[in-house]
Amino acid sequence: MALLIYTPIHDAEDWAETLRQQLPDLDVRVYPEIGNADEIDMALVWKPPAGFLAGFRNLKFVHSFGAGVDGILADNSYPRQVPLARVVDAGLANGMAEYVVLHVLRFHRQMQAMQFNQRNRTWKWLPPVDAKDRTIGIMGMGALGAVAAKRLLDFDFQVVGWSRRLKAVDGVASFHGDDQLEGFLSHCNVLVCLLPLTPQTRGIISRRTISLLPRGAHIINAGRGGHVVEADLLHALDNDYLSGATLDVFAEEPLPEQHPFWTHPKVTVTPHNAADSIPALVVPQIVDNIRRCREGRPLARIVDLSVGY
Ligand code: NDP
Ligand code: OXD
Numbered sequence: 286m287a288l289l290i291y292t293p294i295h296d297a298e299d300w301a302e303t304l305r306q307q308l309p310d311l312d313v314r315v316y317p318e319i320g321n322a323d324e325i326d327m328a329l330v331w332k333p334p335a336g337f338l339a340g341f342r343n344l345k346f347v348h349s350f351g352a353g354v355d356g357i358l359a360d361n362s363y364p365r366q367v368p369l370a371r372v373v374d375a376g377l378a379n380g381m382a383e384y385v386v387l388h389v390l391r392f393h394r395q396m397q398a399m400q401f402n403q404r405n406r407t408w409k410w411l412p413p414v415d416a417k418d419r420t421i422g423i424m425g426m427g428a429l430g431a432v433a434a435k436r437l438l439d440f441d442f443q444v445v446g447w448s449r450r451l452k453a454v455d456g457v458a459s460f461h462g463d464d465q466l467e468g469f470l471s472h473c474n475v476l477v478c479l480l481p482l483t484p485q486t487r488g489i490i491s492r493r494t495i496s497l498l499p500r501g502a503h504i505i506n507a508g509r510g511g512h513v514v515e516a517d518l519l520h521a522l523d524n525d526y527l528s529g530a531t532l533d534v535f536a537e538e539p540l541p542e543q544h545p546f547w548t549h550p551k552v553t554v555t556p557h558n559a560a561d562s563i564p565a566l567v568v569p570q571i572v573d574n575i576r577r578c579r580e581g582r583p584l585a586r587i588v589d590l591s592v593g594y
Contacts, residue, residue, distance in 0.1 A: 287312035288327040303564040332356035355482035378432040380560035385433040416441040422473030425480035470497040481594035482509035492517040507559035510535035533559040
C-alpha cells in the first residue's frame with residue numbers, strides 16, 4: 286500500500302524524504318509517478334485538480350499539507366466517505382501569531398504614515414495611542430486565532446473574538462454566530478480574518494460588514510482570498526473609510542501582475558506565507574495518522590465535512 290503526494294507549490298521530494306526517514310517501510314510516491322492507482326491508500330495533497338482523488342478507489346484517508354482544506358473540498362467529487370485530516374501545529378500557530386502581531390503593531394505604531402513622511406523627508410511627531418484604547422477583533426478563534434489572541438493580550442490590546450460556537454479564552458470577549466457578528470465588528474479597530482473558507486464564510490468581508498467597523502479600521506486577512514469582496518475593500522480604502530489592509534491571501538494566487546492591490550498606497554501584500562507548514566514539524570503528525578490508520582484506530586485532526594473545516 287502506498288501514500289501519494291500531490292502538490293503544485295511545495296517541494297514534494299523534500300516531504301517524501303522526510304516521510305521516508307520517519308517511516309522507512311512507507312511506499313511514498315510523488316505525482317506524476319503514481320504506479321498502480323489501486324495501491325494508493327493514502328494521499329497528502331494541496332489543491333488537487335477536480336476529480337483527481339475520486340480516481341483512487343482504495344483511499345483510506347487524505348491529508349492536507351496545511352491547516353486549510355478549502356482547496357481540497359472545492360472538488361465536488363471529493364469521495365466523502367474518505368476522512369480528511371489537516372495540520373494543527375504549534376509551529377504554524379506561532380508563525381501566524383507573529384504575522385498578526387507584526388501587522389497589528391505596524392497599525393498601532395502608525396508605520397504607514399511614518400513611512401510616507403520619511404519618503405517626503407518630513408519630521409512629524411504623531412500623537413501616541415495607548416494599546417488599551419485599541420480593540421483587535423479576531424474572526425475565527427480556532428487553532429490559529431486563539432494563539433494570536435493570547436499574544437495580542439500581552440501587548441495590552443483589548444481583544445475580541447468571533448466564532449461559530451461560544452469560546453472561553455481568558456481575557457478575550459467572545460462573540461459567536463451570525464447574530465453577534467454586527468456587535469463584534471462594531472468594536473474592531475483592527476479586524477483579523479483567520480476563518481476557514483466555507484460556503485458560510487465566503488465573501489464575509491464585504492461592503493456591509495466593512496461599514497460596521499469603526500471608521501479608520503485596518504483589515505488583516507490571512508484566512509483566504511475568498512473571504513474578501515475585493516471591489517468592496519478597494520472602495521472602502523479609496524473613500525478613506527478604512528485606513529489600510531494587510532493581505533496575505535487572494536482570490537487568485539499568485540496575485541496577478543496588474544492587480545490594484547500591488548501598488549495601492551494603503552495595502553500591504555504578502556505572498557500567502559503568513560504561516561507555513563515546515564516538513565520537520567508537520568510530518569510527525571502525518572506519520573501519527575498513518576500509524577492510526579494501519580492499526581485501525583480513529584484518525585486525529587479530522588475535518589468535519591458537514592461544515593467544511
Ligand atoms: P480552525 O478550524 O481551528 O478554526 C476555525 C475557526 O473559525 C473556529 O473558531 C470556527 O468556529 C470559526 N468559524 C468557522 N466557520 C465559521 C462561521 N461560519 N462563523 C463564525 N466562525 C466560524 O482553523 P485554523 O485556526 O487552524 O485555521 C483557520 C484558517 O486559516 C485555515 O482554514 C486557512 O484558511 C487559514 N490559514 C492561512 C495560512 C496562511 O499562511 N495565510 C496558514 C494556515 C491557515 P468554532 O470554533 O466555533 O468551530
Ligand atoms: C494554509 C496553510 O492553510 O498554509 O494556508 O496551512
